[in-house]
Amino acid sequence: MSSTKGFNHRKYQATAGVNIPDRQWPGKTIDKAPTWCSVDLRDGNQALVEPMSVEQKLRMWDLLVKLGFKEIEVGFPSASQPDFDFVRALIEGDRIPEDVTIQILVQAREELIARSYEAMAGAKKAIVHVYNSTSPVQRERVFGLDKEGIKAIGVQGARWVKEYAKKYPETEWRFQYSPESFSSTEVEYATEVCDAVIAEWKDSGNPIIINLPATVECAGPNVFADQVEWFCRNTQYRKDITVSLHTHNDRGCAVAAAELGVMAGADRIEGTLLGNGERTGNMDIVTMAMNLYSQGIDPKLDLSGMDEIIAVSEYCTKIPLHPRHPYAGDLVFTAFSGSHQDAIRKCMSKQREDEHWQVAYLPIDPADLGRSYEAVIRINSQSGKGGVTWVLENDYGLNLPRWMQIDASRKVQAAAEALSGEISPQQIWNLFEEHYLSPAKACAVQDFSLSQNNAENDGQDVLNMHFNFAGEKIQLTGQGNGAISALVNAWQAHCGDAVEILDYSEHALNSGTASQAIAYVMLSVNNTRYVGVASHRDVVSASLQAVINAAVQSPSASVLQRKAS
The missing domain is CATH 1.10.1220.20 (Arc Repressor Mutant)
Known part of the structure; x- marks a missing residue:
């Protein structure tokens, strides 16, 4: 098929890799769950055509707390009045458990940082997450600044975050910085900017999180893992910080990138339930957590009520879940083959x-x-x-x-x-x-007796039985080693057929004294196989009825009606 002018792969170039020939992450395994931070109420919410109402946000909040999240990003309060009001509602309504820390996102601008602190006033524990863009395309085409100018924005933002925290000493503050578009930034430069920010915060006494986002997933998860490992090995402050990841799903590899990133040294993962987020979505925490669970690792989240997770997510986001969604979809535990x-x-x-x-x-x-x-x-x-x-x-x-x-x-x-x-x-x-x-109804066994006469019958059982056939009452009499053998012999004598029991099985349908028995018989009548099934509270009755159900399917069964008439 010839390519069209609008579909031209030559418009693009491969993303540069990281020169790290002695990479260690491929040999690592994940043996414990990372710290999870849900961003459903911020990143997930801002990605919706119709943002959540306060009622929907509260419902999502309650679910996240119930699942066991200890860190939850609740909004962008400096950019949205509804987000500001929601954060205040959580704090003033005393809806934040003692062991849960809220997080907000803010750009590195003083007036927005001041507003964010106003929103979080009175919170017991909170994370201020500040960011600025660092990638070449952002530097050159959006901000028109060189590397020093972009680094200065991050450093100044860090200073403002530190200064405003002092105005609210009642709160246990943590600081978080993201070099936005980390995945598209030269790893040496991204590390340089992060180290400059850490230097501003390291003596404040506030724990520091450095979040490395794949704002746009532009390469394979192995490249992202290389970037994370390079950062962890080259930052001056690895022992002083928590390394967090925030991957997006543009290439469909957000979960893989997060997992390899943890192998590469990350401690913390940001994502959303079921992967809701900008463009193709965020890292799906449910999928990654269940991946760990399937390997015998405690995910530190309770995902046992999957139907509730789906119901709340669909209600709040108005996005239906795909039936083949990993672990959660309606058809993932279904086999048609x-x-x-x-x-x-x-x-x-x-x-x-x-x-x-x-x-x-x-x-x-x-x-x-x-x-x-x-x-x-x-x-x-x-x-x-x-x-x-x-x-x-x-x-x-x-x-x-x-x-x-x-x-x-x-x-x-x-x-x-x-x-x-x-x-x-x-x-x-x-x-x-x-x-x-149902065929048993047309040829139902009415009564039978089974007796043994050692003198006259060489120890064999004697069967006398009446059953219906085509509206007539048929009598059969025969003897054999057990009821089924006696019935087969009686049928052969009555109809002149060559009859053989090829297979037989029976079992109780349920336990207890009132249980029903069911019998399955494969019968050969004149070298043609017939299957009969019957159930009855008595196993012998079920067995006899199953034999009759099989035998009456043979053409020679018409002999019964002629003899009866």
């Missing part, structure tokens, strides 16, 4: 509570997130016996033998193909009843 369904069913049947999770295609247990196993298997025309078996076993208590699985799945698959869509568990059960259980 027949081979996947079969593997899941087999693994689940062998999974013990006292061992690590080992289920094919399910990296975590859906129950950990408040999800039900009822939704794990979904059935359509592409599904195999495993999916049908799972639904009948988990929803209706049927432990189908393998040959029964094959027969039942064929019938379900045919129905799915006819519908050209998904088959619900109720529809599967209806098909099972229609093809296997």
